[in-house]
Amino acid sequence: MDSMTFVLFGGTGDLAKRKIYPALYNLFIEQKMPSSFSIIGLGRRGMSHNDFQESVEESIKEFSRGETTNSFKMVEFIESIRYVQFDATNKEDYKKLLKFVGQREQELNIPENRMFYLSVAPEFFDMIALNIKESGLGSTKGWKRMIIEKPFGHDLISARELNEKLSKAFEEEEIYRIDHYLGKPMVQNLGSLAFTNPILQALWNNKYIANIQITASEIVGVEERAGYYDHTGAIKDMFQNHMLQMLMMTAMHLPKEISAKEVANEKTKVMEALRPLQIEDVATHVIRGQYGPGVLNGENVVGYLHEPGIEETSKNDTFIAARLWIDDDFWYGVPFYIRTGKRMKEKSTRIVVEFKNPLKELYGDQIEDTLPNLLVIEINPNEGMSYVLNSRNPANGKTESIKVDYANDNKDVPEAYELLIHDALRGDSTFFAHWKEVELSWEYVQPILDAFKEQLLPLHSYPSGSYGPEAAHSLLREDGFKWWLDEETIEEVVEVKEKELALQV
Numbered sequence: 001m002d003s004m005t006f007v008l009f010g011g012t013g014d015l016a017k018r019k020i021y022p023a024l025y026n027l028f029i030e031q032k033m034p035s036s037f038s039i040i041g042l043g044r045r046g047m048s049h050n051d052f053q054e055s056v057e058e059s060i061k062e063f064s065r066g067e068t069t070n071s072f073k074m075v076e077f078i079e080s081i082r083y084v085q086f087d088a089t090n091k092e093d094y095k096k097l098l099k100f101v102g103q104r105e106q107e108l109n110i111p112e113n114r115m116f117y118l119s120v121a122p123e124f125f126d127m128i129a130l131n132i133k134e135s136g137l138g139s140t141k142g143w144k145r146m147i148i149e150k151p152f153g154h155d156l157i158s159a160r161e162l163n164e165k166l167s168k169a170f171e172e173e174e175i176y177r178i179d180h181y182l183g184k185p186m187v188q189n190l191g192s193l194a195f196t197n198p199i200l201q202a203l204w205n206n207k208y209i210a211n212i213q214i215t216a217s218e219i220v221g222v223e224e225r226a227g228y229y230d231h232t233g234a235i236k237d238m239f240q241n242h243m244l245q246m247l248m249m250t251a252m253h254l255p256k257e258i259s260a261k262e263v264a265n266e267k268t269k270v271m272e273a274l275r276p277l278q279i280e281d282v283a284t285h286v287i288r289g290q291y292g293p294g295v296l297n298g299e300n301v302v303g304y305l306h307e308p309g310i311e312e313t314s315k316n317d318t319f320i321a322a323r324l325w326i327d328d329d330f331w332y333g334v335p336f337y338i339r340t341g342k343r344m345k346e347k348s349t350r351i352v353v354e355f356k357n358p359l360k361e362l363y364g365d366q367i368e369d370t371l372p373n374l375l376v377i378e379i380n381p382n383e384g385m386s387y388v389l390n391s392r393n394p395a396n397g398k399t400e401s402i403k404v405d406y407a408n409d410n411k412d413v414p415e416a417y418e419l420l421i422h423d424a425l426r427g428d429s430t431f432f433a434h435w436k437e438v439e440l441s442w443e444y445v446q447p448i449l450d451a452f453k454e455q456l457l458p459l460h461s462y463p464s465g466s467y468g469p470e471a472a473h474s475l476l477r478e479d480g481f482k483w484w485l486d487e488e489t490i491e492e493v494v495e496v497k498e499k500e501l502a503l504q505v
């Protein structure tokens with residue numbers, strides 16, 4: 001891997017401390033950093049190199065998943081770090097930064113490969129990118145890349161404007177838009193499932209699949225992020241980016257070759273085939289919710305409107321469920337249900353694929369009423385996969401549902417930020433959001449935002465500690481389906497079915 005300089009805008013911020021330094025350190029101890037590198041953290045506050053290095057060490061010790069007791073390694077890593085006081089609005093500071101970056105490159109005798117990580121508030125994204133160009137920071141003899149945090153715009157127009165500005169300073173191939181869901185090992189595994197299992201590849205279409213359900217439920221509420229969340233809501237915070245990226249990763253088909261470009265191409269095809277929502281249809285396919293008070297893990301919690309920093313009249317959504325249709329040859333007629341919400345009963349990110357039973361149509365009542373085949377992909381916090389299949393019980397000759405499963409018990413898996421930063425350092429953008437995907441996501445979401453603004457759909461209240469508003473259940477019931485695994489584990493689903501069958505004997 002090329003030696004390089006890692007310039008971290010927002011180096012004193014929360015994300016840097018909790019995710020970025022621990023990720024860089026873990027890459028370092030796993031020998032996934034280049035042999036020579038320089039890390040330069042930036043922030044507005046004044047601080048000496050030493051004080052900054054100490055604060056980075058503390059963050060690593062507090063947040064790193066790996067061991068942090070190897071003092072030799074820690075010293076070596078920390079020694080690569082410097083701090084520069086920097087105000088993004090001050091042009092002189094870019095020149096100062098350029099000088100410092102150049103000095104360090106000479107001291108360490110490393111080429112001018114520069115990774116700029118923008119971990120600052122979004123209003124600085126374009127300003128920083130343009131000043132990187134103007135100041136000469138981006139005129140390198142080696143490569144330059146920019147990792148950019150979310151949110152990428154707050155609607156279709158602002159996302160396009162932002163992209164337009166960034167593209168004046170960086171080529172699309174140089175821009176790495178982070179979506180940390182794409183760094184989750186099981187989301188990355190979605191592609192491999194199809195690449196490596198002809199059995200799944202063969203079934204991955206509307207002939208065999210009845211519906212697909214993608215859930216990202218959280219127990220936490222708005223926490224200390226009222227200022228950000230109250231004008232963002234679940235639709236922009238989770239749905240437009242993470243949920244639609246999971247949809248693309250699930251629905252895409254095998255690319256011509258395994259490369260970032262071809263994977264992006266396949267994901268784009270999914271988004272292009274997504275049936276657009278007309279503003280007047282939004283209420284039929286989208287459910288909007290806000291958490292009320294309730295009980296979570298035995299404790300009473302307040303509703304959204306009583307959270308610190310939230311206006312008591314806020315109409316913001318903390319829950320979204322939607323039915324989407326992908327009108328291509330593979331998926332025509334298969335509903336994709338997506339839901340995400342805060343203050344729900346459990347923390348769970350999972351995908352459930354419900355299969356059709358064409359044999360039932362063929363043999364009718366001659367076949368026992370078993371569960372449909374299900375494939376459950378657990379993404380977070382558990383990682384694993386289960387299949388619900390049917391099998392004949394030799395003891396009584398009856399067909400029953402069984403569960404076959406795999407759980408990844410290895411807790412020592414790399415964090416999303418580690419995987420993604422490592423990829424960006426290697427120049428691999430497969431698991432980053434490319435502009436076309438982002439633009440198409442905003443195109444899909446824009447009528448939903450417009451319908452919300454015009455108050456064309458109700459804001460349903462749901463109790464904290466529940467699985468979201470009743471309307472989100474009706475959405476599936478209308479189609480003859482249900483959200484799998486609410487209130488019951490997959491083992492319980494199988495057991496309940498067995499009991500039902502036993503009663504019929």
Ligand SMILES: NC(=O)C1=CN([C@@H]2O[C@H](COP(=O)(O)OP(=O)(O)OC[C@H]3O[C@@H](n4cnc5c(N)ncnc54)[C@H](OP(=O)(O)O)[C@@H]3O)[C@@H](O)[C@H]2O)C=CC1
Nearest residue numbers: 010011012013014015043044045087088119120121149150
């Ligand atoms: N925190 C998180 O969990 C997540 C954050 N993100 C995104 O990451 C980005 C950073 O978030 P987060 O770390 O939480 O934010 P923080 O508010 O914690 O940190 C902001 C950083 O920006 C710096 N900064 C502020 N103003 C300026 C300026 N004028 N010039 C230069 N630097 C400035 C601050 O430096 P100083 O304080 O020294 O002035 C600080 O280092 C945002 O885009 C956010 O949306 C995305 C996902 C999760």
Ligand SMILES: O=C1O[C@H](COP(=O)(O)O)[C@@H](O)[C@H](O)[C@H]1O
Nearest residue numbers: 180216218220237238242349380
């Ligand atoms: O990006 C975000 O994601 C988190 C949820 O991430 P997860 O990895 O814990 O599933 C969410 O809480 C936050 O609101 C959102 O900004």
